[in-house]
Amino acid sequence: MQPSASTSSAGHGVSLVARNLEMRYGSVKAVEDISFEVPAGSFLTLLGASGSGKTTVLRMIAGFEPEGRGRIEIGGVEVSELPAHRRDIGMVFQRYALFPHMRVAENIAFPLRQRGVSRDERDARVEEMLRNVGLSELAGRRPSQLSGGQQQRVALARALVFRPRVLLLDEPLAALDKQLRDQMQGEIRALQRRLHITTVYVTHDQTEAFALSDRVAVMNAGRIEQLATPRELYEQPGNEFVARFVGDSNLLRGRPTHANAALRLTDGSLIRCPRPLPDKAQATVMIRPEKLDLHTHDNKALGYNAMNGVVLDVVFLGEILEYRVQAGDEQILVRKQNLGRDPLSAGTPVTLTWAVRDTVVLA
Amino acid sequence: MSRGLLWMLPALLMIGLLYGAPLLRLALLSFGESEWTLTSYRELFEMWSYGGTLLRTLRISILVVIGCLIFGYPLGYVLAFASAQWRLALSLLVVLPFWTSILVRNFAWIYLLRDQGALSTAAGWLSPSGEPAELIYNETGVVIAMVSTLLPFMIFPVFLSLISQSRDLREAAAGLGASPARMFLSITLPLSVRGILGGSLLVFATAVGFFVTPALLGGGRVLTAATFISQQIDEYLNWPLAAAASMLLLAVMLVLGAVYRRACPDQVDHGNAS
Numbered sequence: 001m002q003p004s005a006s007t008s009s010a011g012h013g014v015s016l017v018a019r020n021l022e023m024r025y026g027s028v029k030a031v032e033d034i035s036f037e038v039p040a041g042s043f044l045t046l047l048g049a050s051g052s053g054k055t056t057v058l059r060m061i062a063g064f065e066p067e068g069r070g071r072i073e074i075g076g077v078e079v080s081e082l083p084a085h086r087r088d089i090g091m092v093f094q095r096y097a098l099f100p101h102m103r104v105a106e107n108i109a110f111p112l113r114q115r116g117v118s119r120d121e122r123d124a125r126v127e128e129m130l131r132n133v134g135l136s137e138l139a140g141r142r143p144s145q146l147s148g149g150q151q152q153r154v155a156l157a158r159a160l161v162f163r164p165r166v167l168l169l170d171e172p173l174a175a176l177d178k179q180l181r182d183q184m185q186g187e188i189r190a191l192q193r194r195l196h197i198t199t200v201y202v203t204h205d206q207t208e209a210f211a212l213s214d215r216v217a218v219m220n221a222g223r224i225e226q227l228a229t230p231r232e233l234y235e236q237p238g239n240e241f242v243a244r245f246v247g248d249s250n251l252l253r254g255r256p257t258h259a260n261a262a263l264r265l266t267d268g269s270l271i272r273c274p275r276p277l278p279d280k281a282q283a284t285v286m287i288r289p290e291k292l293d294l295h296t297h298d299n300k301a302l303g304y305n306a307m308n309g310v311v312l313d314v315v316f317l318g319e320i321l322e323y324r325v326q327a328g329d330e331q332i333l334v335r336k337q338n339l340g341r342d343p344l345s346a347g348t349p350v351t352l353t354w355a356v357r358d359t360v361v362l363a
Numbered sequence: 364m365s366r367g368l369l370w371m372l373p374a375l376l377m378i379g380l381l382y383g384a385p386l387l388r389l390a391l392l393s394f395g396e397s398e399w400t401l402t403s404y405r406e407l408f409e410m411w412s413y414g415g416t417l418l419r420t421l422r423i424s425i426l427v428v429i430g431c432l433i434f435g436y437p438l439g440y441v442l443a444f445a446s447a448q449w450r451l452a453l454s455l456l457v458v459l460p461f462w463t464s465i466l467v468r469n470f471a472w473i474y475l476l477r478d479q480g481a482l483s484t485a486a487g488w489l490s491p492s493g494e495p496a497e498l499i500y501n502e503t504g505v506v507i508a509m510v511s512t513l514l515p516f517m518i519f520p521v522f523l524s525l526i527s528q529s530r531d532l533r534e535a536a537a538g539l540g541a542s543p544a545r546m547f548l549s550i551t552l553p554l555s556v557r558g559i560l561g562g563s564l565l566v567f568a569t570a571v572g573f574f575v576t577p578a579l580l581g582g583g584r585v586l587t588a589a590t591f592i593s594q595q596i597d598e599y600l601n602w603p604l605a606a607a608a609s610m611l612l613l614a615v616m617l618v619l620g621a622v623y624r625r626a627c628p629d630q631v632d633h634g635n636a637s
Binding site: 084 | 494519536540542546553
C-alpha cells in the first residue's frame with residue numbers, strides 16, 4: 001500500500017452539530033428535541049432499543065426525512081435544507097443497499113461518477129478502496145455473489161470512497177454472525193481512525209457501542225437520556241434508565257437520611273453515598289454487580305457499605321460466577337471472577353460489601 | 364420425486380386436456396384435414412406476403428407496445444410511489460374499464476375517434492394543414508384503441524417491478540450524491556427492466572392475436588392476423604389455413620418468449636464468478 005493522493009490522507013474530518021431535532025409521524029413524536037455535537041474526526045454512537053428514535057436521527061442527518069425539524073450543521077455550515085444528494089454524507093445501511101445490477105467496482109465507483117471524477121482517478125480510487133477493505137479480488141462480482149460480510153465491506157467502501165465529510169452507519173453489523181461482527185467492529189474502528197472521519201453510528205448493542213465509540217448517546221422514546229463516554233455511562237449513569245440499559249445493575253430504593261448523605265432501605269439497612277442524594281422522599285442508588293464482594297463472615301470496614309443476605313443461587317459461566325443474593329427486600333446480582341475457589345452454595349449466609357464510592361446516586 | 368409427480372397428476376391432466384390437446388389438434392389441422400400437406404402454409408405465405416398481413420400485425424403490435432410503454436410506465440411509476448389511498452384509487456381507475464365489456468369500450472372509441480369527433484377535430488387544430496385527422500378505420504385508430512385497452516398489461520408489471528425495489532436503494536443512491544434524475548436513470552429504471560420487458564411481452568402477445576379492436580376500429584380495412592383467421596373460418600371455411608396462421612403466431616410468440624428469457628437480467632450471471 002503506497003500513500004498516494006488517497007483516502008488514507010487523514011484529517012478531512014469536520015464537526016457535525018445537531019440542534020433541536022424533532023420528527024413526528026402523525027401524532028407520534030419519533031424524535032424530540034435532540035441536540036448533540038460530534039467533534040471533527042470523532043465517533044458518536046446512538047444507542048437505544050428499537051423505536052427509540054435513533055435511526056430517525058440518523059436519517060434526518062442524511063436528509064431522508066424532509067419532514068423533520070431542527071438544525072443540522074456540517075463543518076459549521078447549515079445543511080438542514082439541502083436534499084440528501086447534496087449533503088456529501090456517506091451512509092451504510094443495515095441491509096447494505098448495494099445496487100444489485102452493478103458489479104462491486106461499479107457500486108464503489110457510483111458516488112465518484114455522480115461527482116464527475118475522471119475515469120482514471122475513479123479507477124485508482126476504487127482500487128485503493130477495495131484494497132482498504134480487502135476485497136481487491138472481488139471487484140468483478142455482483143453483490144448477490146458475495147457473503148454478508150463482504151457485502152458490508154463493499155457498502156463501507158462505497159460510503160467512504162468519495163471522502164464524505166461525515167460517515168453514518170445504521171446497525172451495519174446487525175445481520176452478521178457474532179464472529180464476523182467482532183472482526184468487522186475492529187475493521188470499522190481502524191478505518192475510521194485512519195481516515196479521521198466524523199462518524200455517527202446507530203446500534204442497539206451496548207458492547208458494540210462501547211467498543212467503537214468515543215462517546216455514546218443513550219436514546220429512549222425519542223430523547224437522549226445521556227450523552228457521555230462509555231466509561232462515564234457505565235460508572236456514572238445519569239438516571240435509572242441509563243443505569244438499567246447500560247450493563248447490569250442493582251438498584252436500591254429508600255429514604256434519604258443524614259442530610260441526604262445516606263439512604264435508609266425498607267429493611268433498615270443504611271447505605272452511605274459518595275454524593276448527596278436528591279432532596280426527595282424516595283431516592284435510588286445503583287451498584288454494578290462486579291463491584292460487590294461476598295464474605296461468609298461479618299465484614300465491616302471504613303469506606304464500605306455492607307448488607308447481610310443469603311445466597312439464592314449460583315450460575316457458573318466459566319470465567320465468571322454469578323450469585324443472586326437475597327439481602328433485605330432486594331435481590332442483588334453479584335458477579336465474581338472465577339479464581340478457582342469453590343463457589344458458595346445456595347443458602348449460605350453472606351455479607352455483601354462494596355466501596356462507598358462505588359455507590360452511584362441516580363437522579 | 365415420483366410421489367411429487369403423482370400429486371401433480373390432476374393438474375397435469377387438466378392442463379393436458381384443456382390446453383395440450385386442442386393445441387395439438389390445431390397443429391395437426393394446419394397440416395391438412397385429410398392428408399399430410401404443407402398447402403396451408405404455402406397459401407398463408409403467399410397471401411400474407413401479398414397482403415402484408417403479418418407485417419401489419421407486427422407493426423401494429425410494436426406500436427401498441429411503444430404506446431403502452433409511453434403511457435404505462437409513468438402511470439406504473441405514479442402508482443408505485445403514491446400513498447396507500449391514492450394507490451387504491453388509481454389502481455381502481457386502471458382496472459375499472461377492464462371490468463366493462465371490451466365491445467362497449469371499442470364502440471366508445473369509435474365515437475371518440477370518428478370524423479368530426481372530438482379527437483379528430485382537436486388533432487386537426489394541431490396539424491399544420493389544419494385538416495381534421497382521420498383517426499378511424501385505419502391503423503391509427505386501431506393502435507389508439509388497443510393501447511387504451513392493453514395499458515393495464517403494461518402498468519401492473521412495471522408497477523410490481525418498481526414497488527419491489529427497496530427504498531434503501533434509492534436512499535443509498537441519493538446519499539451517494541445522485542440527483543433525482545440520475546437516480547432514476549441509474550437505479551430505478553435499470554431495476555425495472557424486468558417489468559418493462561414482461562409488460563411489453565404481455566402487451567405484444569395480446570396485441571398480435573387481438574381481434575375485436577382491429578375488426579371494429581379497422582372497419583374491415585385493417586386486416587391483421589386475428590381478423591385474417593376469423594375471415595378464413597367465417598367466410599371461406601378454410602380451417603387448415605386458419606390453423607396454419609395460428610401456428611405461425613404461436614411460433615412468433617415462442618421466439619419472443621425465448622428472447623425475453625435471455626434478455627431478462629438477474630437470472631443470468633449467478634455462480635460464474637470471474
